[in-house]
Amino acid sequence: MKTNSSTENHALRVKAQPIGIFETPIAYGELKDADEVMKELEVAIRKRKTTSTGLSRSNIGGWHSDTDMLDWGGQPAQKLAQTAINIAKRMSHFQDSSVADREWLVRMWANVTPAGGLNHLHSHPGNLWAAVLYIDMGYETEQESRNAGGSFYLEDPRFPMTAMRDTAFRMRGADGEPQQYQTEIQLQRGNLIVFPAWLRHGVRLYTGNRERISVAMNIDAVRKDVGR
Numbered sequence: 001m002k003t004n005s006s007t008e009n010h011a012l013r014v015k016a017q018p019i020g021i022f023e024t025p026i027a028y029g030e031l032k033d034a035d036e037v038m039k040e041l042e043v044a045i046r047k048r049k050t051t052s053t054g055l056s057r058s059n060i061g062g063w064h065s066d067t068d069m070l071d072w073g074g075q076p077a078q079k080l081a082q083t084a085i086n087i088a089k090r091m092s093h094f095q096d097s098s099v100a101d102r103e104w105l106v107r108m109w110a111n112v113t114p115a116g117g118l119n120h121l122h123s124h125p126g127n128l129w130a131a132v133l134y135i136d137m138g139y140e141t142e143q144e145s146r147n148a149g150g151s152f153y154l155e156d157p158r159f160p161m162t163a164m165r166d167t168a169f170r171m172r173g174a175d176g177e178p179q180q181y182q183t184e185i186q187l188q189r190g191n192l193i194v195f196p197a198w199l200r201h202g203v204r205l206y207t208g209n210r211e212r213i214s215v216a217m218n219i220d221a222v223r224k225d226v227g228r
């Protein structure tokens, strides 16, 4: 229907309430009483880095360990995996079985990123959930964090569709605000974030002074009677 300002003047009155559907659940929060665990994880990561060249994935300029950190990260890595699984379980439902009837599997790795490092936009195919724990942001103060970059960001999975007609177009959400194609989440040391593995995400260029350290996880759940 073609409208112009004169027809708008004759529009019918309607009380239309926006609703949000097809939610994308993302959970993040600060680990409690985890200082000791994070220190132990850092020691294990730094030790591993001296003996392993690591992998090349979405990381540019940083060290990405092998994905077998549960084998060399000790008890702290096991604890972290269980914590992430518990969050993933709360956000999961299966039509054919209960969450408890699934075998929950985690692959874990560490990232050590110096200045100049970043992670390209990517997803984690073949998993239900992805998770990241930040152990060292590479800066101490709020002021430093503003200058150091390195923000974690998520991409709206509908982005290609909404941009198809007009890249300047933004849909307003149920809160009335324009929904942007990318959302940055300001994470701090001790923050654990769990999100759908298919949701594309990345880390912007980091320019701080010290290395930053994070631990990432792929989380999957398989039916026990079917096996892997």
Ligand SMILES: [Fe+2]
Binding pocket: 058, 122, 123, 124, 130, 201, 216
């Ligand atoms: Fe990732």
